[in-house]
Amino acid sequence: MRPLLRFVAVRSGLALLTLFLFVTTAFFFVSTVMPFDYATQFWFSGGTSAMLEARERLGLNRPLWEQYLSFLGDLTTGGLGSSLSGESVGALVAAGLPTTLLVFGTGGVVAFLLGSWLGKLIAWRQNRLLVGAASTLSVFLYSAFPPWLVFLLVYVGTTPLVSLRFWLDMPYDSQAIWRDVPFGESDLLRVAGISLFLALVVSLLARGWAQRREIPMVGILALPAALIGVVVAIVLLGYGQPALDVLVFRSQRSYAIGPGSPILAFVAFVLLAYGEIMFVVRTGVEAELGEDYVVTARAKGLSPERVLNRHIARNAVLPVLSRTFTGVPYILTGLLVIESQFALPGLSSLFFGSVRTVDTPLVLGVLVVLGVVTLGLRLFLDLLHAVLDPRIRLGFQR
Amino acid sequence: MTSVSLLRARAVRPLRGRALANPKVVFGCVLLGLIVLATAAHPLLLRTVWSGQPAVYHPITGFDPALSHPAGPSVSHPFGTDALGRDVLSLLLFALRSSLLVALVAAPTIAVLALLSGSLAAYYRGAVDSVLSHFGEALSLFPPAVALIIVGLGRPDFGPMTIALIYGVLFGLGPAATVVRSRALVVMTKPFVDAATVAGGGARRIIGAHLVPDLLPLTASQTMSGVTGALIAQALVEFLSAAGGKLGLGSLVYLGLVYRGLVTGAVPWTQLLAGALTISFLTASFYMISVGLRESSDPRVKY
Numbered sequence: 001m002r003p004l005l006r007f008v009a010v011r012s013g014l015a016l017l018t019l020f021l022f023v024t025t026a027f028f029f030v031s032t033v034m035p036f037d038y039a040t041q042f043w044f045s046g047g048t049s050a051m052l053e054a055r056e057r058l059g060l061n062r063p064l065w066e067q068y069l070s071f072l073g074d075l076t077t078g079g080l081g082s083s084l085s086g087e088s089v090g091a092l093v094a095a096g097l098p099t100t101l102l103v104f105g106t107g108g109v110v111a112f113l114l115g116s117w118l119g120k121l122i123a124w125r126q127n128r129l130l131v132g133a134a135s136t137l138s139v140f141l142y143s144a145f146p147p148w149l150v151f152l153l154v155y156v157g158t159t160p161l162v163s164l165r166f167w168l169d170m171p172y173d174s175q176a177i178w179r180d181v182p183f184g185e186s187d188l189l190r191v192a193g194i195s196l197f198l199a200l201v202v203s204l205l206a207r208g209w210a211q212r213r214e215i216p217m218v219g220i221l222a223l224p225a226a227l228i229g230v231v232v233a234i235v236l237l238g239y240g241q242p243a244l245d246v247l248v249f250r251s252q253r254s255y256a257i258g259p260g261s262p263i264l265a266f267v268a269f270v271l272l273a274y275g276e277i278m279f280v281v282r283t284g285v286e287a288e289l290g291e292d293y294v295v296t297a298r299a300k301g302l303s304p305e306r307v308l309n310r311h312i313a314r315n316a317v318l319p320v321l322s323r324t325f326t327g328v329p330y331i332l333t334g335l336l337v338i339e340s341q342f343a344l345p346g347l348s349s350l351f352f353g354s355v356r357t358v359d360t361p362l363v364l365g366v367l368v369v370l371g372v373v374t375l376g377l378r379l380f381l382d383l384l385h386a387v388l389d390p391r392i393r394l395g396f397q398r
Numbered sequence: 399m400t401s402v403s404l405l406r407a408r409a410v411r412p413l414r415g416r417a418l419a420n421p422k423v424v425f426g427c428v429l430l431g432l433i434v435l436a437t438a439a440h441p442l443l444l445r446t447v448w449s450g451q452p453a454v455y456h457p458i459t460g461f462d463p464a465l466s467h468p469a470g471p472s473v474s475h476p477f478g479t480d481a482l483g484r485d486v487l488s489l490l491l492f493a494l495r496s497s498l499l500v501a502l503v504a505a506p507t508i509a510v511l512a513l514l515s516g517s518l519a520a521y522y523r524g525a526v527d528s529v530l531s532h533f534g535e536a537l538s539l540f541p542p543a544v545a546l547i548i549v550g551l552g553r554p555d556f557g558p559m560t561i562a563l564i565y566g567v568l569f570g571l572g573p574a575a576t577v578v579r580s581r582a583l584v585v586m587t588k589p590f591v592d593a594a595t596v597a598g599g600g601a602r603r604i605i606g607a608h609l610v611p612d613l614l615p616l617t618a619s620q621t622m623s624g625v626t627g628a629l630i631a632q633a634l635v636e637f638l639s640a641a642g643g644k645l646g647l648g649s650l651v652y653l654g655l656v657y658r659g660l661v662t663g664a665v666p667w668t669q670l671l672a673g674a675l676t677i678s679f680l681t682a683s684f685y686m687i688s689v690g691l692r693e694s695s696d697p698r699v700k701y
Contacts, residue, residue: 021536143682148674
């Protein structure tokens with residue numbers, strides 16, 4: 001285990017160095033590039049003297065390096081400092097993170113599962129029609145303009161035929177639903193977001209374990225079981241209707257899926273993100289198809305599914321994972337718009353608000369959290385690589 | 399043939415033919431060509447077909463008094479008019495200019511920065527490599543669209559050039575350089591590089607004649623994928639009205655969604671479709687070229 005520990009230590013050190021460089025670049029970028037500062041808004045109400053007074057009070061007229069050092073000081077003590085309006089950045093980010101996790105975390109995992117399944121399928125079948133149809137659809141969805149896709153989904157979601165209102169013909173009273181609930185809408189959204197994401201992660205781990213132990217039933221049932229488990233738990237606790245209201249019909253206040261629905265945001269994100277994964281998996285699987293070990297495995301009499309899932313996929317999927325994780329900041333671009341268009345209380349609405357008021361500590365806080373999450377995912381992936389491939393972890397001994 | 403070029407010929411497989419044999423590359427190029435032709439046709443249309451009514455077909459100030467707006471497609475306005483009475487086709491072709499400008503500026507920025515950073519890091523290794531690759535890693539944590547919004551909000555002079563340069567620098571020195579560097583490290587271990595060094599080749603010779611030609615297909619694929627991202631980011635920034643109010647494909651969609659329901663509540667489908675599908679076709683063309691080049695530059699995939 002020693003080489004592995006050493007590997008982890010070296011990689012964590014490098015990740016910290018990258019994080020330091022990123023934080024420094026981000027700090028000087030954000031502090032110098034914005035045309036106004038936070039104090040500018042006081043000019044509108046109180047004129048120049050109020051603006052100068054606010055600048056003095058908030059410490060915005062200190063030299064840049066002094067502000068940088070105090071920012072670094074906050075970071076080294078583990079906090080993100082306080083925003084210019086006096087709230088704790090850490091608390092604000094922590095409040096927005098679960099919603100983002102619900103859309104981006106679960107959406108990312110589902111997009112990955114869908115993309116890699118489709119990619120394996122079209123590489124293996126080599127059916128021209130299937131390949132053509134899947135490729136065209138993926139290119140089309142990948143290049144779809146996110147606000148347009150969101151508009152279409154909302155438009156379709158509110159048409160009478162799709163909405164439950166049309167079929168149920170029942171009065172919908174969202175105030176009655178929330179009357180006896182001891183917590184607010186956003187609390188439930190947070191809890192539901194975190195538990196759905198955790199259920200997904202746990203079921204994926206269970207699936208991996210089951211595949212290794214060759215218990216196919218557990219592998220197939222893990223994902224549906226976990227999702228049904230969360231749903232049943234929410235219903236048993238008596239919060240079924242509020243959960244449905246906040247996750248599906250949110251802000252529509254009727255049995256119609258409308259703007260503001262996290263489920264639609266989730267669907268939009270999966271549609272935007274799966275195509276790229278499909279193409280990379282397909283290229284990876286096709287590259288492995290000609291290898292000798294595949295021919296050997298087939299000649300031994302193994303079933304095609306087994307060769308594909310146990311032999312090829314293991315070699316082909318790891319590079320895809322690393323590609324997906326390094327692309328996280330880029331994939332987030334679509335999410336930014338999706339979240340703000342659906343008016344979900346996630347990180348992106350926090351970010352937009354803070355950019356508008358030029359609240360630099362808050363802007364930086366969101367950026368730092370994104371950086372830490374991305375680096376954490378990469379570190380996890382490196383570790384996975386090292387566990388699976390002894391050449392990588394032993395490379396550090398020489 | 400010298401022994402160096404013999405060794406190289408064995409190591410580097412002909413790529414031009416394989417790239418053009420990939421249907422995605424061909425389809426993407428054709429689509430891009432059509433879009434460029436359409437953009438070039440706009441001034442011609444203004445001078446010929448639309449020359450009789452400059453007040454109607456002007457892309458910014460045009461207005462057709464004969465119709466109530468927004469109007470659906472007709473013979474005089476094939477894509478209809480927007481809520482302000484402007485011809486959507488004229489708007490669309492005019493808006494394409496700024497998108498093509500972004501592609502034109504972002505592509506060389508990404509390609510040059512990625513090639514330079516990747517090949518210098520792989521050739522010199524050591525300190526140069528660790529500075530360049532750590533800096534690249536740090537930059538790839540920065541979402542370019544976020545950077546564009548930070549720069550763009552409240553800045554009236556924010557336009558396609560700035561968008562392309564910011565995106566190009568972040569993507570070129572960040573993710574693209576990381577990918578190109580890893581390929582360059584592989585090339586540096588090939589026997590023909592050792593042979594060229596023994597034969598007396600200096601840094602300029604090795605990088606210029608041996609490293610860069612081998613890295614070109616991968617750099618091209620990365621560049622095209624970067625341009626795809628830059629175009630999407632540009633449209634998003636325009637949609638979020640952070641592009642200094644300049645007319646672009648993103649603002650065309652934005653105006654369509656905002657002015658919907660102002661008078662009649664009707665959805666201006668032709669305007670939305672024209673704007674959104676053009677963004678799709680434009681980004682899809684670059685994306686397909688990128689994916690096609692990636693597939694055909696992977697030496698293990700046979701087509």
